[in-house]
Amino acid sequence: MSEKNTSQVFEGSVCPLPLKHDEQIIMGHGSGGGMTHRLIRDTFLPYLGSPALREGNDYAGVSLGDPASLHGRIAVSTDAHVISPLFYPGGDIGRLSICGTVNDVAMSGAVPLYLTASFIIEEGLPISTLVRVLESMKEAAAEADVQIIAGDTKVVEKGKADGLFITTTGIGWIPEDVNIAGSMAQPGDAVIISGTLGDHGIAVLAARGGLGLQVEVQSDQAPLNGMIQDCLKVAPHIHVLRDPTRGGLATTLNEIVGQSKVGILLEETSIPVRPEVASVCELLGFDPLYVANEGKVIIILPEEEAQSALDALHNHQYGKNATRIGSVTAKPAGRVLLRTSLGTQRILDVLMGEMLPRIC
Numbered sequence: 001m002s003e004k005n006t007s008q009v010f011e012g013s014v015c016p017l018p019l020k021h022d023e024q025i026i027m028g029h030g031s032g033g034g035m036t037h038r039l040i041r042d043t044f045l046p047y048l049g050s051p052a053l054r055e056g057n058d059y060a061g062v063s064l065g066d067p068a069s070l071h072g073r074i075a076v077s078t079d080a081h082v083i084s085p086l087f088y089p090g091g092d093i094g095r096l097s098i099c100g101t102v103n104d105v106a107m108s109g110a111v112p113l114y115l116t117a118s119f120i121i122e123e124g125l126p127i128s129t130l131v132r133v134l135e136s137m138k139e140a141a142a143e144a145d146v147q148i149i150a151g152d153t154k155v156v157e158k159g160k161a162d163g164l165f166i167t168t169t170g171i172g173w174i175p176e177d178v179n180i181a182g183s184m185a186q187p188g189d190a191v192i193i194s195g196t197l198g199d200h201g202i203a204v205l206a207a208r209g210g211l212g213l214q215v216e217v218q219s220d221q222a223p224l225n226g227m228i229q230d231c232l233k234v235a236p237h238i239h240v241l242r243d244p245t246r247g248g249l250a251t252t253l254n255e256i257v258g259q260s261k262v263g264i265l266l267e268e269t270s271i272p273v274r275p276e277v278a279s280v281c282e283l284l285g286f287d288p289l290y291v292a293n294e295g296k297v298i299i300i301l302p303e304e305e306a307q308s309a310l311d312a313l314h315n316h317q318y319g320k321n322a323t324r325i326g327s328v329t330a331k332p333a334g335r336v337l338l339r340t341s342l343g344t345q346r347i348l349d350v351l352m353g354e355m356l357p358r359i360c
């Protein structure tokens with residue numbers, strides 16, 4: 001577990017102004033970007049902040065025995081899923097609710113074991129819709145090799161929820177020799193992404209209709225725990241694992257440079273984006289580096305293990321397009337820089353405001 005016990009991820013220079021109590025929640029507070037960080041920093045952490053929560057990882061790595069011991073550590077994570085629509089190309093809220101939490105637990109290097117699931121159902125939801133979602137959850141849980149061991153069901157009046165919301169909590173076991181956290185990136189490390197960016201966000205956007213988008217993009221949502229375990233076998237000194245979900249690659253890397261107090265230099269020409277995703281982004285003015293993914297992982301690890309990790313990724317169905325996209329640098333600490341195809345460099349900041357709401 002990291003000793004750098006700061007909430008740096010929530011305290012970056014991107015949101016220096018304190019949130020005022022006469023403001024109201026707006027959709028941007030759920031974006032996963034700078035506004036979310038500010039909300040967490042100024043409301044949740046002062047009241048609910050524990051050392052594990054302040055570390056700002058996707059999971060809490062805690063011990064059920066001696067808190068200072070690396071023995072018997074577990075990873076715990078929880079995630080609410082409010083996606084609209086409930087079904088879209090490549091997935092649905094059921095598969096998402098399993099994969100999202102399994103992946104956050106797996107980002108500690110843990111083996112996810114158990115999930116709980118809480119359902120908020122809107123009056124009027126067809127039973128057949130619920131059954132489709134449950135079938136999908138069953139399939140995803142089997143693929144991820146996790147069991148759902150507790151659950152809760154609440155029904156709210158029509159108009160009080162958008163069909164179905166699902167919250168899942170995951171628990172996994174962290175092997176004793178694994179020590180992975182957002183604060184562990186070191187200058188000289190390689191930065192790898194396991195595949196193409198923006199597929200999930202654009203697939204969900206296209207499924208909403210209304211924009212008349214005729215694109216054949218599938219969500220990438222997938223449980224990544226098996227692929228990560230394959231990587232750890234050949235690259236046992238991985239420093240950081242994180243899935244670039246809300247806020248996309250750019251926001252997630254900014255969280256990591258804040259936690260590790262390092263810089264990252266990305267090579268734009270190495271970043272994989274499907275042509276169809278790139279063209280929708282161009283049409284709508286989005287940057288694929290800020291669009292959500294649900295089946296991708298950023299891996300930061302010592303240079304000498306980078307090729308072994310890439311080989312393991314390429315051998316897995318969810319890592320065929322894995323590629324090295326950059327390096328960790330000592331300076332400028334706390335900044336992500338992008339070397340563009342023209343050879344110039346620009347700063348990649350966190351997502352501010354809301355680009356695509358209700359995508360996870």
Ligand code: MG
Pocket residue numbers: 058103104107242243244245
């Ligand atoms: Mg995550």
